[in-house]
Amino acid sequence: MLLQVQDVTMRFGGLTAVDRVTFAAAAGQITALxxxxxxxxxxxxxxxxxxxxxxGGAILLHPPxxxxxxxxxxxxxLAGHRIARAGVARTFxxxxxxxxxxxxxxxxxxxxxxxxxxxxxxxxxxxxxSRYPAAERxxxxxxxxxxxxxxxxDRADDPAGALPYGAQRRLEIxxxxxxxxxxxxxxxxxxxxxxxxxxxxxxxxKLLLQIRAGGTSILLIEHDMGVVMRISxxxxxxxxxxxxxxxxxxEVRADPRVIAAYLGEEEVE
Amino acid sequence: xxxxxxxxxxxxxxxxxxxxxxxxxxxxxxRTEIGPEGALVLRQRWGDVAxxxxxxxxxxxxxxxxxxxxxxxxxxxxxxxxARLQQAGRLFAPAMLAVALTLPVLSGGDRYILDLGILVxxxxxxxxxxNIVVGLAGLLDLGYVAFYGIGAYSYALLATEFGxxxxxxxxxAGILAAFWGVLLGFPVLRLRGxxxxxxxxxxxxxxxxxxxxxxxxxxxxxxxAGIPRPSFFGLPFSAAGGEGSFAGFFGLEPSPSHRVIxxxxxxxxxxxxxNWVTIRLRRQPLGRAWEALREDEIACRALGINVTVTxxxxxxxxxxxxxxxxxFFATRQAFVSPESFTFIESAIILAIVVLGGLGSxxxxxVAALVMIGGFEVFRDLGDYRMLVxxxxxxxxxxxxxxxxxxxxxxxxxxxxxxxxxxELVGEGHG
Ligand SMILES: Nc1ncnc2c1ncn2[C@@H]1O[C@H](COP(=O)(O)OP(=O)(O)OP(=O)(O)O)[C@@H](O)[C@H]1O
Ligand SMILES: [Mg+2]
Numbered sequence: 001m002l003l004q005v006q007d008v009t010m011r012f013g014g015l016t017a018v019d020r021v022t023f024a025a026a027a028g029q030i031t032a033l034x035x036x037x038x039x040x041x042x043x044x045x046x047x048x049x050x051x052x053x054x055x056g057g058a059i060l061l062h063p064p065x066x067x068x069x070x071x072x073x074x075x076x077x078l079a080g081h082r083i084a085r086a087g088v089a090r091t092f093x094x095x096x097x098x099x100x101x102x103x104x105x106x107x108x109x110x111x112x113x114x115x116x117x118x119x120x121x122x123x124x125x126x127x128x129x130s131r132y133p134a135a136e137r138x139x140x141x142x143x144x145x146x147x148x149x150x151x152x153x154d155r156a157d158d159p160a161g162a163l164p165y166g167a168q169r170r171l172e173i174x175x176x177x178x179x180x181x182x183x184x185x186x187x188x189x190x191x192x193x194x195x196x197x198x199x200x201x202x203x204x205x206k207l208l209l210q211i212r213a214g215g216t217s218i219l220l221i222e223h224d225m226g227v228v229m230r231i232s233x234x235x236x237x238x239x240x241x242x243x244x245x246x247x248x249x250x251e252v253r254a255d256p257r258v259i260a261a262y263l264g265e266e267e268v269e
Numbered sequence: 270x271x272x273x274x275x276x277x278x279x280x281x282x283x284x285x286x287x288x289x290x291x292x293x294x295x296x297x298x299x300r301t302e303i304g305p306e307g308a309l310v311l312r313q314r315w316g317d318v319a320x321x322x323x324x325x326x327x328x329x330x331x332x333x334x335x336x337x338x339x340x341x342x343x344x345x346x347x348x349x350x351x352a353r354l355q356q357a358g359r360l361f362a363p364a365m366l367a368v369a370l371t372l373p374v375l376s377g378g379d380r381y382i383l384d385l386g387i388l389v390x391x392x393x394x395x396x397x398x399x400n401i402v403v404g405l406a407g408l409l410d411l412g413y414v415a416f417y418g419i420g421a422y423s424y425a426l427l428a429t430e431f432g433x434x435x436x437x438x439x440x441x442a443g444i445l446a447a448f449w450g451v452l453l454g455f456p457v458l459r460l461r462g463x464x465x466x467x468x469x470x471x472x473x474x475x476x477x478x479x480x481x482x483x484x485x486x487x488x489x490x491x492x493x494a495g496i497p498r499p500s501f502f503g504l505p506f507s508a509a510g511g512e513g514s515f516a517g518f519f520g521l522e523p524s525p526s527h528r529v530i531x532x533x534x535x536x537x538x539x540x541x542x543x544n545w546v547t548i549r550l551r552r553q554p555l556g557r558a559w560e561a562l563r564e565d566e567i568a569c570r571a572l573g574i575n576v577t578v579t580x581x582x583x584x585x586x587x588x589x590x591x592x593x594x595x596x597f598f599a600t601r602q603a604f605v606s607p608e609s610f611t612f613i614e615s616a617i618i619l620a621i622v623v624l625g626g627l628g629s630x631x632x633x634x635v636a637a638l639v640m641i642g643g644f645e646v647f648r649d650l651g652d653y654r655m656l657v658x659x660x661x662x663x664x665x666x667x668x669x670x671x672x673x674x675x676x677x678x679x680x681x682x683x684x685x686x687x688x689x690x691x692e693l694v695g696e697g698h699g
Contacts, residue, residue, distance in 0.1 A: 101689075
């Protein structure tokens with residue numbers, strides 16, 4: 001068990017966007033979170049990644065390296081910027097890169113905390129007295145490795161805002177993967193295949209499997225059922241803020257409640 | 270667009286005349302004068318208004334008919350001469366530096382040129398300092414002059430009350446200004462854009478009003494006089510010369526220009542320090558985090574960057590350089606009063622940064638030279654220089670909305686560093 005979401009509720013005024021949702025994401029797996037538009041998927045993501053404080057419930061992370069019996073990290077109480085340090089990285093439904101910075105710079109900003117620790121409060125590095133140059137070389141190596149994995153190495157010096165759409169999506173994933181020294185424990189992706197053509201979706205699926213093989217578990221919001229059914233180990237379905245199904249892909253796909261929720265939408269096969 | 274339809278041109282000109290009427294009706298049409306009995310009388314000058322509106326109508330008509338409605342194209346792409354300037358950048362910046370370093374020799378010790386150089390360099394330094402806050406971190410600060418003032422008063426008070434030397438006061442003034450930068454930073458962290466601008470503007474005014482009213486400490490409107498002039502590492506510049514003075518020690522003819530030259534190199538050194546620190550920081554995690562913050566604050570948070578600390582560090586470091594410049598100002602003038610730290614100073618410094626191009630070190634230096642230098646050189650024009658000046662600024666902002674250097678240079682590259690078009694680069698939201 002990696003992530004435990006327990007009875008999480010999120011209310012906006014009178015609207016309950018997420019209604020006592022409980023599920024768990026296992027370590028080493030791809031867990032998909034699906035549901036019709038407005039089901040509350042992004043809202044739940046925002047609770048997990050610290051952008052919203054849930055109105056109720058708990059979100060617990062069991063870091064993979066921790067010894068058994070150690071207390072889990074209560075993500076719902078952490079300050080926003082500490083979530084990434086706890087090992088949870090994310091991408092956004094509407095891409096949020098640093099458009100005026102190059103692809104390489106985007107990946108270096110992602111390694112900010114690790115790099116900052118080597119600069120001696122910034123002063124050492126300004127004076128040229130610190131371990132910073134070596135650390136920067138290592139960071140550039142890591143960035144190159146992820147640029148390679150996302151097929152962006154030849155665009156490393158291009159501004160992120162000038163990249164084609166599919167490349168921006170991949171760069172955002174690469175950036176999330178750079179946030180922790182050995183890759184984050186959990187990668188949360190909000191509709192990574194949106195706007196991609198079939199060939200790009202295919203490559204994305206491969207990339208996600210590769211990331212899972214590297215030891216990072218994935219929580220995936222996705223409307224492209226082809227991708228979801230093929231790569232997910234487990235699927236959680238939300239509708240109107242409530243969890244209506246939770247199980248292996250084949251089982252969920254046959255669930256009459258899921259079919260009813262998606263009725264009229266072509267995405268279900 | 271081709272030929273313009275004459276009816277549309279007449280309509281357009283009529284509209285321009287209408288706008289002109291709206292402006293001139295109050296400004297020219299009505300005039301209060303002191304009448305024969307000493308009372309105010311209202312004189313009406315509709316004839317003049319009619320002539321002015323007619324001129325606007327005709328001018329606009331001719332303009333549209335002759336030129337068509339050719340739009341002036343705004344651009345942030347490297348334009349013809351900025352591209353060249355950037356290509357020559359590797360030569361241009363060192364050339365400017367070389368001129369700056371040799372100015373005392375080039376000018377033959379001309380007092381006027383050196384004083385002008387000191388003034389320009391002070392604004393270059395202030396521009397570079399503010400560039401950290403506005404250009405890199407994207408935080409619109411309209412109260413930057415407050416830190417300049419805090420630095421100046423810190424030096425004035427420390428030197429007159431405790432007799433501390435300039436070289437001790439300089440870091441203290443910077444630290445005090447940085448401290449106040451953090452204090453200002455805390456309440457405004459959550460504010461963005463216009464709100465941030467207004468609160469920082471108010472902060473600038475508060476500092477000035479406090480300086481004005483805390484008479485027992487600051488001397489109020491009378492300011493602080495008799496601030497010790499700087500010495501050359503303990504050797505005073507005295508007109509009489511003699512044993513313990515600068516001229517005496519080096520066996521030179523005593524001359525008042527020694528001090529001016531020393532002050533010139535002092536501010537040059539301080540400005541270059543600002544530039545050096547900024548350039549180094551830009552290539553480091555902190556500087557990259559500032560720029561990332563300007564681009565997208567939410568993404569920064571998702572990457573685990575502590576937005577609060579990063580913003581405060583930008584405020585503090587920007588304020589510190591403002592404080593250094595203030596200490597220099599105090600020692601150069603030997604007198605400080607609240608009048609030197611009005612809002613207009615903040616506006617001028619911000620104008621330098623915006624005209625130069627947010628985040629561009631060379632652009633800011635050129636803008637300071639053109640603005641401050643130009644302003645002084647055209648002193649003969651009297652009040653018209655304001656007009657010329659305002660017009661020039663409008664033209665620059667219409668043609669190059671991102672400033673003289675509207676492009677961004679990446680802080681690191683695997684291959685060759687290529688300038689990034691200003692359209693992609695964020696301006697910050699506050
Ligand atoms: N900040 C907010 N304030 C008020 N209501 C919100 C807010 N964020 C989301 N909502 C509402 O909560 C509900 C769930 O929205 P959410 O964005 O989580 O849906 P989603 O499942 O991600 O949908 P989609 O597939 O379209 O992305 C919607 O009705 C939405 O209008
Ligand atoms: Mg969504």
